[in-house]
Amino acid sequence: MRRYSVERISEGAVTYFFIRDRESMEIVLLPSKYLKHKIKANRSPNTVRRAAFAICYYLEYLREIPIEITQVYELNYEKQSEHFVDFLHWLKAGNHRSDKENNLKPIHNGTCNAYLEDVFRFYLFIEAEYERLGSLKVLSYSYHMAVNAVGVQKKLRYQAFKGYLKAEERNVRPAEQEEIITILNACTNCRDQLLILLLAETGFRIGELLGVDYVRDIDYQHQMISVYFRDDNENHARAKNAEYRKAKISNETFEFLMYYLAEYRELLQHQEKLFINISGDTAGQPLTADGVYSMRNRLQEKTGIFITPHMLRRYFANMRRKAGWRLELIQQALGHKHIDTTIKYLNIVDDELLEASQQFYEKHSALYGIQDLL
Incomplete structure (x- = not known):
């Protein structure tokens, strides 16, 4: 024991x-x-x-x-x-x-x-x-000097241990569009549907989305949703890294958002969080991450499809890459500190790299003047 x-x-x-x-x-x-x-x-x-x-x-x-x-x-x-x-x-x-x-x-x-x-x-x-x-x-301790945005040098101290276990690669796949549609159709209320839609369209983390204040954080004129860092949310939702950023949603999802606000206006008017519990003794209270994962488990039992908020976040990243977004834009949208993290989200496979290399060399075959060397 x-x-x-x-x-x-x-x-x-x-x-x-x-x-x-x-x-x-x-x-x-x-x-x-x-x-x-x-x-x-x-x-x-x-x-x-x-x-x-x-x-x-x-x-x-x-x-x-x-x-x-x-x-x-x-x-x-x-x-x-x-x-x-x-x-x-x-x-x-x-x-x-x-x-x-x-x-x-x-x-x-x-x-x-x-x-x-x-x-x-x-x-x-x-x-x-x-x-x-x-x-x-x-x-073991090592130091290096870093310069911040205003030119002030800061001495950074790092610690290291040589005995860590070799970490396995995380093999988290992005959600598929067909899976998202199936899950949306299996939902029994518009709150769950809106939650899934916003996760797929904003790329927000679940903690960030649960912290959205529908009064202050939504620009209804421009159909924008903002993430703000707050440490006093009743449901303990927080923006990671104390960051701030915005995301624009589609016209269709915005209309669905307005439908949701109208559908649950009596419960929503008593507090400020966008997502709330809609039944039981806790109806009207802010939705928690545990509530989201309980909903996910119910949908999995109903459809046989396993989808997590993180898989929807990766779906967002890969859809933007296929649409031609620059890597830096995707990084900013996801709120990643390091671009290496963003790259791990993207399904860049060997065939794509080979094809891209082939197209590059076809356009730049004489890049080094090799013919003159033969």
Whole structure:
């Protein structure tokens, strides 16, 4: 039986996470202090939640060895490296799961690495609080200077660990247009249909769309929907990276949006979020991500088609690429910080690269004057 558990408490729109010792029923102070620090630093609830579980798993691992956190600092480089590599393999083997969770799908290497990165961030917090402990020996630090938009130099510090598991490539396919049409026809209400349409037409993340305020965030004259960062949404929806951007929707989807607003005007008038619960005791309250995934599961049972909000986001990206959008435009529309992330969304296959190369050389066959060299 696991000794530690992740618990939460809400104060208004803010959710705090903490770790409890099930044997003593006391709160484990140091990691809980760290989690509170992350909330105060305006990290998203999902980010803090993952960190909470990562640290909770790590405490279980320490208990099994057994070893104390302060003793980890005393290990030499080789032993520290072995300690954290063993933690990765402990996670990979599913030892962090309870008995009832053993039937879940295998944990990915990338997820194990992410948990370890959260543990390392926890250690950095400990080092800041207790300087006498020093630093972890296995983390190598490197620096480089970056210049911001106004020309101010900033020294950036990076940490690295050489023992991470080799991450598998994510094989998330984009949704197909025929699948989207089938799902739309299987919906039993216009709220679910509008949600799917807007995900497909805006490329927004589900957290961003659930945070849309139908009073302030929709430009009804120009048929534009905006994403704003807010950290006080009742349904905990947030824009990733605290970013702002806009998306234009089609005339048909805009008309459907107006139909939805009219259909549920009595429920919508009591709050500001575009998407709400439309039945039950929570009718009129903002729709949550859990509610969206419950809807997805119902539609999957009904149609046999598995579609996630992320697959609709990839559909958006690939449809824009086929329409001739520049890669930078797609990156901006998706809200990606790095263009490499955008490229991973696109179904650029080998045949397309070969065809594009062939067309290029047909147009530029004499590019290097090779005939003169023969």
